[in-house]
Amino acid sequence: MKLIRNGTFVEDDFITVGDGDQLPDGAAIVSLERWQAERETLRARNAPIGVRLQSGQEPGAIADDLDRIDLVALEFPIYRNGRAYSYARILRERYGFKGEVRAVGNVLRDQFQFMIRCGFDALEVTDNITPEIWAENAGSFSLFYQPSVDGKKTVLSLRQRLAARARENATA
Amino acid sequence: MGGGLGRTPMIGKKIAGFVPKEDLLAYLEAVMRVYNMYGRRDNIYKARIKILVHEIGVEEMTRQVEAEFAELRKAGALHLPLEEVARIEAYFQPPSHENLPDDSAELNKAVLADRDFANWVKSNVAQHKVPGYAIVNISLKPIGGVPGDCTSDQMDAVAGIAEKYSFDELRVTHEQNLTLAHVRKKDLHAVYDLLKAHGLATPNIGLITDQIACPGLDYCALANARSIPLAQQISERFADIERQHEIGELKINTSGCINACGHHHVGHIGILGVDKKGVEYYQVTLGGAADEKTAIGDIVGRAFTEDEVVDAIETIVTTYIGVRQNGERFIDTYRRVGIDPFKESLYETH
Numbered sequence: 001m002k003l004i005r006n007g008t009f010v011e012d013d014f015i016t017v018g019d020g021d022q023l024p025d026g027a028a029i030v031s032l033e034r035w036q037a038e039r040e041t042l043r044a045r046n047a048p049i050g051v052r053l054q055s056g057q058e059p060g061a062i063a064d065d066l067d068r069i070d071l072v073a074l075e076f077p078i079y080r081n082g083r084a085y086s087y088a089r090i091l092r093e094r095y096g097f098k099g100e101v102r103a104v105g106n107v108l109r110d111q112f113q114f115m116i117r118c119g120f121d122a123l124e125v126t127d128n129i130t131p132e133i134w135a136e137n138a139g140s141f142s143l144f145y146q147p148s149v150d151g152k153k154t155v156l157s158l159r160q161r162l163a164a165r166a167r168e169n170a171t172a
Numbered sequence: 173m174g175g176g177l178g179r180t181p182m183i184g185k186k187i188a189g190f191v192p193k194e195d196l197l198a199y200l201e202a203v204m205r206v207y208n209m210y211g212r213r214d215n216i217y218k219a220r221i222k223i224l225v226h227e228i229g230v231e232e233m234t235r236q237v238e239a240e241f242a243e244l245r246k247a248g249a250l251h252l253p254l255e256e257v258a259r260i261e262a263y264f265q266p267p268s269h270e271n272l273p274d275d276s277a278e279l280n281k282a283v284l285a286d287r288d289f290a291n292w293v294k295s296n297v298a299q300h301k302v303p304g305y306a307i308v309n310i311s312l313k314p315i316g317g318v319p320g321d322c323t324s325d326q327m328d329a330v331a332g333i334a335e336k337y338s339f340d341e342l343r344v345t346h347e348q349n350l351t352l353a354h355v356r357k358k359d360l361h362a363v364y365d366l367l368k369a370h371g372l373a374t375p376n377i378g379l380i381t382d383q384i385a386c387p388g389l390d391y392c393a394l395a396n397a398r399s400i401p402l403a404q405q406i407s408e409r410f411a412d413i414e415r416q417h418e419i420g421e422l423k424i425n426t427s428g429c430i431n432a433c434g435h436h437h438v439g440h441i442g443i444l445g446v447d448k449k450g451v452e453y454y455q456v457t458l459g460g461a462a463d464e465k466t467a468i469g470d471i472v473g474r475a476f477t478e479d480e481v482v483d484a485i486e487t488i489v490t491t492y493i494g495v496r497q498n499g500e501r502f503i504d505t506y507r508r509v510g511i512d513p514f515k516e517s518l519y520e521t522h
């Protein structure tokens with residue numbers, strides 16, 4: 001597994017721990033179940049904490065805790081299950097979550113760009129993904145119709161800007 | 173929402189009477205979000221909006237969509253400005269029709285002089301909302317032909333006709349025919365002559381030989397049974413145009429498998445190819461409709477073999493003729509009498 005954060009391949013500074021495992025000293029990612037059971041101890045630790053949501057575990061379950069969570073990992077159990085796209089947008093748009101939103105599980109190259117658009121800033125990818133493959137797929141589309149969390153200008157707003165410029169030129 | 177055919181046919185339900193134009197995209201996004209979050213993921217055949225609507229019910233679906241829509245509106249993201257609607261609408265402006273009297277002396281004369289032309293006008297020409305114009309439906313269902321097939325020469329000819337007589341516009345219909353949407357009434361006979369010269373003047377739109385058939389086993393790797401040869405046999409059986417008019421409006425839709433590309437569920441008579449231990453069978457449904465009284469057809473009984481099915485269609489037609497009142501259409505008769513008379517005549521002697 002490799003981790004890409006904000007477009008850069010980086011060492012993963014978080015350790016994902018199982019529900020029975022001992023917590024490491026540093027940053028850790030736990031399941032929703034463990035978070036709910038050990039919330040207070042986990043919060044009291046002096047290290048970053050992440051929560052991993054499976055498909056079907058909605059962000060609403062941690063909405064009230066988000067100011068104490070540094071990272072939310074959203075699972076794609078299989079590429080054709082896109083629930084985590086909605087979860088990512090809800091985290092960003094509805095709950096204003098500013099921490100890391102990480103895509104884990106069946107993260108495929110042709111979906112990189114869609115994940116970024118929905119608010120993922122980190123992706124856990126398979127080892128065969130190189131910076132070249134990343135660059136090629138993360139930027140495969142240059143224009144967008146749908147507004148999204150990434151704040152990219154839509155085709156509609158570009159059109160409006162062009163029309164405004166044409167009007168200005170006409171009056172100038 | 174929640175309509176669809178395939179292996180689980182369902183009629184769509186209304187969840188919102190009217191949505192403001194500016195909110196249309198946001199509303200659709202709300203629908204997609206609800207489906208994405210709560211649709212079935214455990215079974216690919218059930219990963220459908222229609223299954224979700226069916227399982228939770230239309231009221232609950234509406235409630236969830238409305239709630240999601242309210243949230244999306246707070247974000248204010250997918251607003252569709254009216255100027256954008258206007259920009260798109262500009263591409264769909266009607267052509268500049270001439271100012272014509274509605275009645276055309278040329279047309280009236282030609283109808284009286286040419287009986288075949290008159291028959292074609294009766295079945296293939298539809299009323300246009302602009303005076304002096306008509307809509308021409310080109311049947312791609314010659315008797316015994318492959319439904320919807322058109323040669324390259326025919327396509328060239330039709331393109332030429334569209335260019336000269338119908339504002340250079342040609343439409344393909346889901347009923348596997350072509351439409352010239354704006355023909356001046358006074359040009360109808362000229363258009364007819366050209367179509368006829370290219371074997372494109374079959375006067376059977378809406379009649380029993382104007383069938384929809386999917387590619388079926390001849391072309392499709394998913395098929396259970398052949399569709400095209402069956403459609404051809406039915407077409408031959410009912411070739412007589414007088415008889416077709418006597419039968420009246422009747423839609424036969426055939427699919428070669430459960431994927432329902434031929435929309436058999438909504439054919440007045442629907443035929444579905446099924447496979448029983450390697451042998452092709454045809455299951456027949458009655459009473460389907462894709463009109464303002466949309467209905468999924470009812471299965472009439474056990475499936476027919478390849479040798480039986482054309483006779484079965486004929487039995488259904490004769491039964492209908494026997495029980496219809498005052499020139500009722502097949503579908504209206506079916507809605508009135510139900511499936512029993514057809515079951516009786518199809519299966520009584522077996």
Ligand code: SF4
Nearest residue numbers: 386392395428429433
């Ligand atoms: S209905 Fe079945 S046989 Fe016919 S085209 Fe579709 S998939 Fe192929």
